[in-house]
Amino acid sequence: LEDAVRPADKEAARDAAVAAAGEGMACRVAIRVNGVGTAEHEADVAAVAASRANFVVLPKVEAAAVAAELAVRAGKPLLAMIETPRGVLSAAEIAAVDGVA
Numbered sequence: 001l002e003d004a005v006r007p008a009d010k011e012a013a014r015d016a017a018v019a020a021a022g023e024g025m026a027c028r029v030a031i032r033v034n035g036v037g038t039a040e041h042e043a044d045v046a047a048v049a050a051s052r053a054n055f056v057v058l059p060k061v062e063a064a065a066v067a068a069e070l071a072v073r074a075g076k077p078l079l080a081m082i083e084t085p086r087g088v089l090s091a092a093e094i095a096a097v098d099g100v101a
Contacts, residue, residue: 002034010040014047021053032057049074062086064093071099
């Protein structure tokens with residue numbers, strides 16, 4: 001739902017991802033939400049939390065507190081994307097958060 005989706009298509013992509021996760025796939029399903037602080041983030045997290053996806057994926061995680069808060073809100077294991085220097089420096093703390101897969 002993040003970088004690969006044009007802003008005008010964000011809502012339709014969210015709906016399509018949730019629908020696809022509900023089709024009972026034989027594999028585990030993860031949905032990558034838009035980053036914290038973006039206009040789409042809250043709606044993405046709510047949709048993934050209510051979906052049959054197995055994981056929520058959060059881009060550009062830089063702090064353990066952010067990972068912990070999202071894991072609780074999503075109610076699913078979090079795949080935390082470490083994509084910045086700050087994230088690399090905090091990776092051990094992020095990985096230790098309860099709820100981070």
